[in-house]
Amino acid sequence: MKHVFLLLMCTCTFFAFGQSKSFKISGKTFSETDNLPLESATVYLERVEDSTLLTYTISDKNGDFILEGKTYDKKLNLLISYVGYKILKREIVLNKEEIALGKLNMAIDNNALDEVIIKSTPPIRVKKDTLEFNVKSFKTKKDASVEDLLKQLPGVEVDTDGRIKVNGKEVNQILVNGKPFFGNDPTITTKNLTKDIIEKVQITDTKSKEDAFVGKESDGENKTINLTIKKENNKGVFGRLAAGGGTDKRYEFAGMFNYFNNDKRISVLSGGNNINSPGFSFGEIRKMFGGGNNIAVYGNGNFVVDGRSFGGGQGITTSRTSGLNYADKIGEETDVSGSYFYSGSESENESSTQRENILPDRRYFTDSNSSSSNSTDSHRTNTEFEFKIDSTLYINVRPSFNFSKSKNILSSDEASRDMDQVLINESKRSSYVENTAKNFSNDFSITKRFGNKGSFLRLFFNNQNNMTETDDFLDSEANIYGTTPNNIIRKQFTDGENQSSDVSTGITYRQPIMGKELSLDFNYRYNRNKQKNIRNTFDFDDTEQDYNAFNKDLSTNFKYIDDNSIYGIELSYRKDKLFANFEADYVDRTLENQDFLRPELNIKRGFNNVQLSSRIRYRFSPKASFGIGYRMRNTVPSLSQLQSFEDVSDPLNTVVGNPNLKVGNSHNINVNFNAFDFTKGTGFYGFLRSDFRNNQVVRKSTIDDNLIRKTTYENVNGNYNLNGYITYSKKVKIDSLKTVSFNIGFGPGLNRSVNFNNDVKYASIRKSITPSVMVTFSWKDVLEFYPRYRMAFTRNTFSINNFEKQEFTSHTLDLNLATFLPKHFEWQNNISFNYNPNIADGFQKSAWFWNATLGYSFLKDKAMLTLKAYDILNQNTNASRIATENYIQDSQSTVLQQYFMLSFSWKFNSLGSKGEVRERGFHRF
Structure with a gap:
């Protein structure tokens, strides 16, 4: 099959080349008034017939620019835009491959401050720390989502899981008209809003609201994307409903409703499934029916939602989620928002491990097995009030409350043997635990600006209160053999209560020294954390048949x-x-x-x-x-x-x-x-x-000789960790429909850890290398192909001579293919191969994991029928090997097995004149 994919890609690429003519246009942008070069001017080419954007660039510090590409056109319009200057426009005749325009003078726009209509809007503007993209300049399919749009923007990368990077930096916040759309999941925004209702995409460094108000610098490590909606499109409703059922009693359902009325927004969602998915992700056939997102083969890629583990590596989870989000503006000075989330889950898991424990003078082996059943119900509310009293005074209040209840049933057994496989000790344990947790927190800040040079004063007060109550029933037995045999039997009940309170308050004052360029901040912060721990343990009284014998040794206060x-x-x-x-x-x-x-x-x-x-x-x-x-x-x-x-x-x-x-x-x-x-x-x-x-x-x-461990803590010096990553990418635009991209990455790592092993101090050094390569081929509305390979190599060495050197290698290959022909059909294949030659005998060393989805859209592309095949080859596994300086452990646990699912989804949208229809792209299962 992989040969078929390769042949298909090569065939498409062959026909793509040679169909268009190359060009290279260069020039210099200068100010007509003072004859100085203009840096960061937007230079772009449009087709003469329909003003379609062909390519664009930004001038450098010397005003130089170069535009390169391919086109079928004989003439193009060149436009140059710079804030405060009139747009320069020239018609370029493509009568030769390289065209040098020389010096281009731009005139100051004397009407820049007046309300004038500019017929040609530049595709990109640079405004201090903000990159602004004009959505009309980027051509996508007619039913494109915001995610489809972002993939077309320069420097923006969207991976197969929906994570976004801008110029290599992670996007950790997506706003709509300056406000969060629904919680902290950006995919809900990017996959549910359509390009048609968006006017501009603005990208800035991520800042807190308080820092943004006073203009304080950010660390620049993360990016924020703000989507501005056209005024005429900011009223109406949109959302989707979906449900699916499959073999082995697998199911999933999800629904979302959104109401926009300018500043007022109301969103409701609900979902549930038993296929290890959070239950409310909306990526059409990629995430809504994506099964075990990020399937964990060899323990990679599990994820957690509200403390529950999802993915292919930790049992089978049935989840349900519902939520409500509200945002509005009261008057001119007050913004208010609030959300409520409920999440519940039941999880079943069985696991087994084999561990080789390494001591300076010997080794011993431990085998363990466990079976667990867990159920959790949690409720979370978050609210925020923003008061902009005037242009110099800002107040922010963020209270929140969480409540959760959980039950956990666990049974396990463990046995340890020496190098001669003689049984040294063994234990059995069963427990039933109920937890009730409550949390309340509140963040309050008030910020006052002084003058126009950046001076401000900020006061804040934060508090958080937590309380957890626990009922724990335990039955355990430990048998110690060898020189000093012992049998320890416990049948106990523990009533626990943990309380904590955190109070933090402080003040920050900024004093400008040289205008806005140089400033001095004075900070004071006071923190007080108080914890109270009560654990009352009672042994079972056989005479009275009750837990009433207080056990001080196992109790705390x-x-x-x-x-x-x-x-x-x-x-x-x-x-x-x-x-x-x-x-x-x-x-x-x-x-x-x-x-x-x-x-x-x-x-x-x-x-x-x-x-x-x-x-x-x-x-x-x-x-x-x-x-x-x-x-x-x-x-x-x-x-x-x-x-x-x-x-x-x-x-x-x-x-x-x-x-x-x-x-x-x-x-x-x-x-x-x-x-x-x-x-x-x-x-x-x-x-x-x-x-x-x-x-x-x-x-x-x-x-000791009976493998009984006594543990304490010590300070050590000399630990260090060095890691890095280098990635190079190249995007080749074959023509207006086809692109090929290459991404090569290399990640070295070096770690030194000083530890103790059976009271012997030693150092371990771990060296790792993780090269990767990815190629993407995209043929608009026809084909998308994403092959990716990653290798991880690790070597551990130790300062103790009888500790053997350890070497581990793993290989991962992903083949993702989507085709969109015939019309209204979408066929996706996600294939991954994992190989770990170092895994112990008895555990699966390699596996092919293949998911496929066939979707058909109808009713003007607002409805979709989907057939999903999960783990077609029935090889899903999560066997993993963990190697440390003290042990080598192989483990394996319950995973989601093969199933087939038929689902139906329907989307509705009354924002603007066009509704949302199907999305395309990949999601890694």
Whole structure:
């Protein structure tokens, strides 16, 4: 089959070439008034007949530009746009391959501040830190979604899971007219809004609302996309309904309704399934009926929603979700939004593991099996109130409340043997646990601006309160053989209560020193975290047949307080292309633990330290930038690590804290560089991250001859982690319908860890390399083909001579193909091959995973009938190998098996004159 795919791609590519004529147009943009070059002018070509955008670029610091491409046309219109200047327009006759236009002078637009109508709108504008795209300039299929549109924008990448990057940086927020559309799932926005109702796409650095209000700089690590809707399209309803049923009693249903009326928005969604999907993703046949999203072969790609694990690697999950979102504007000064989500799930899983434990002088082997059943119901509400009293005063309030209940039934058994396979100890355990959790939090801030040079004052107050109540019934038996035999039987009930409260308040004042270029921030922050832990354990009384014998050894009653004040100063500089800042903090912290059952274990420790950070970012041009940052942070030991309480809840592993632990510190250095050339379709992105840690807290265990473990904690020095990634991409536009893209990536890693193994201190060094390559071929409305290969190689070496070197290799191949012929049909195939030659015998080393979907759209493309085949080859597996300095473990658990599903979906849309119809593209199952 893979040969057929390859032949099909080569055939399409062959016919694509040679059908159009190449051109290269160069020139210089200058100001007519002062004869200076104009950087970041938008230069673009349009067809004479219909003004269709052909290609575009941005002028560099010298005003130079180059436009390259292929076309069937003999004449094209050249247009140049620059803020404050009149649009320059020339007709270009393509009578030769290379055309040099020389110097092009642009005249100042004296009517720029008046309301004038400009017939030609540039496809892209650069406004300080904002890239703005005019949607009309980008031609897509008539029924295109926002995701389809984003794929056409320069520097924007949308992967098969819907994740978006701009110039190599992750998009972590998508807004509609400056406001979130529905929660934090950007795919709900990109897959449910159509291009027809969007007027502009604006891309900026992600900032908090408070920082955006005062114009404070962001770190530039993430991007925000804002979609502006045409005024005439901002009223109406849209949404979709879908349901499907299949073999093996598999099902899925989902529905979403949206009402827009200018600033008022109401959205309702609901969904459910038993195919390991969150239940409310809307990617048509890709996500709505996508089955186990990100199927985990060898343990890669599981994901979590509200604490529940989804995917192919952790059992079978039945989920249901519903939600309500509301946003409105009250008057001219107040914005209000709120949402409610309910999620419920039931999960069943069985797992087995084989572990080879490595000690300095010997090895032993542990086999374990477990079976679990879990059910969870959670409710979450979030609200936000924004008050813009005037242009200088902003108030933000964000209260939220969460409530959840869960039940978990677990049974497990474990056996350990020495190198001669002699049984040393074994244990059995069964438990029934009920949890009830409540959480309330509120964030309040008030920001006041002074003057027009960037001065501001900000006050904030945040609080969070959590309470968890637990009922735990436990039956366990541990048998210890060898030199000192012992049999430990427990039948217990534990009534637990955990409470925590966090209070944080502070103030920030910015004082400009040199206008808006250089400023000084003064920061103060006070934090207080208080935790209360009560665990009452009762042994079963055989005489009275009740749990009434209090067990002090397994009970706790303590209060833990972390009280700290942070005094900081931050110097920031920003001018033109350069941004730099330096921040220093002094931290005064006190940790206190009060143990009401064991007063002799009370501790109180003071920690005073300094934290530093700085970063520099330089933008060479709109196409390239470089950044470097340094951060020094301190890590305070946790309560469980500090208190000398001896935890004997696990008879095979006793844990006791170390009250003499020191504060750890880390030094982080990050370097990144990205360069994207819109004209040539090339992109380069690379980063290097390093983390050097001193006084890091690690576990220190001692194992006796009976394999009984006693664990405490120690500080170690010399740990570090270095990792990076380099990727190069090239996009070749064969003609207006066909493109080929290449992406080559390389990710090296180096890690050094200092640990203890049976009281012996040692260091381990892990080296890894992860090369990858991806090719994409797109033939508009006909074919999309995405082959991708990734290899991961890891080598572990140790400072202890009798620890053997470890080497592991894994291979992953993905073949994604979509065809859209004949008309109204869409056929997708997602094939992945995973191979891990190092997996232990008895576990599956390799597997082909093939999903296929055939969709037919009708009723003017507003309805779709879909046939889905999941795991056609019936080889889904999640066998995994984990290698550390202390053990090598192979494991395998329940996975979603093969099924077939027939589904129906219907979409409706009254926003604007056109409704949404089918979407295309890939989703990785």
